[in-house]
Amino acid sequence: DAGITQSPRYKITETGRQVTLMCHQTWSHSYMFWYRQDLGHGLRLIYYSAAADITDKGEVPDGYVVSRSKTENFPLTLESATRSQTSVYFCASRGGRDLYEQYFGPGTRLTVT
């Protein structure tokens, strides 16, 4: 049971490039989330999705795009990467009988040069 996985785990890209971070979960959870984690800040919600084809903005959505064509996948795209988007990105999911529990992936460390 793989649970929730993210790829790549590490990525270096240049300013202005488009980059997509992948998230995949094997539990068929309805809800999926993208967070970023920066020093001095708690995790901040970028986007979330309640089901396939349903997405909504979180606290810091600017510069990011998401899609959810399949329940198990929730990719996050940085359309034109900026240095301020250098961060660690976590995907999470929630579903089943857990009313509150979110399960986090291992994270993607993204560096924008």
Place this chain on the structure above:
Amino acid sequence: KNQVEQSPQSLIILEGKNCTLQCNYTVSPFSNLRWYKQDTGRGPVSLTIMTFSENTKSNGRYTATLDADTKQSSLHITASQLSDSASYICVVALIFNTDKLIFGTGTRLQVFP
């Protein structure tokens, strides 16, 4: 403004000792409070989730307490082990959307032999 503050920012203890981490929050209206453990290079993992009606909850050597009147929570770790070295994050959920979480910046705990 909804905020979660944790103290201390960092803590060093010897293996076998107990410690207590603090969390104060100003989130309102409040639904539940969670404590997560985050190992270096990994995603957060849930330790406990408490609703506003719960005062204490345990998970092995971890015991969380909640005082909803004073808006304070603590996480007590008993008989610490080297594997307890991690960041501990306090997270509060709002009552009208329990998926929109307010994260603290964490307490970095180091356990030395």
